[in-house]
Amino acid sequence: MVMIDHQSTQPYYVQLVAGLKQDIQHGLLQPHDQLPSVRAMAKANLLNPNTVAKAYKQLEAEQVIRTVPGKGTYINVTDPQLAQQEVQQQLKQLVTQASQAGIPVRTLIEWLAQMDEGDAV
Incomplete structure (x- = not known):
């Protein structure tokens, strides 16, 4: 817990x-x-x-x-499709924010890959 x-x-x-x-x-x-x-x-x-x-x-x-x-x-019971749409919307906002900060999408993808592998970013 x-x-x-x-x-x-x-x-x-x-x-x-x-x-x-x-x-x-x-x-x-x-x-x-x-x-x-x-x-x-x-x-x-x-x-x-x-x-x-x-x-x-x-x-x-x-x-x-x-x-x-x-x-x-x-x-609550979560609707997987609704949850996916929510995450996609948040991701779009994050990509926009990163772009404004001068962080290329390629870097975000690398960070996601590291997170997926369990490495610290």
Whole structure:
């Protein structure tokens, strides 16, 4: 499950969002799985409940999770085609940003290949 690095400079809610997404990606969390309550997640990770609530709100806005009042918070079923379209759109934005910064697409491809091989960029 999610591990928060209390020594990191990255905000806790960002770490929680990334950690939950990673758990979903690696199959540790499946569609329809129930997440711990805000208080339980906060206690387990030594966080303020407001921090967990902020992370859950962000995940809900991104439709990664859904909250059912009185029942709990659950992992959403992801439409693979919709997810692919979203990633393509983000990639287009990244390529535009890289181009504006003078980074050629060839360099981005090299970085992606390194990431795919597990090497640090």
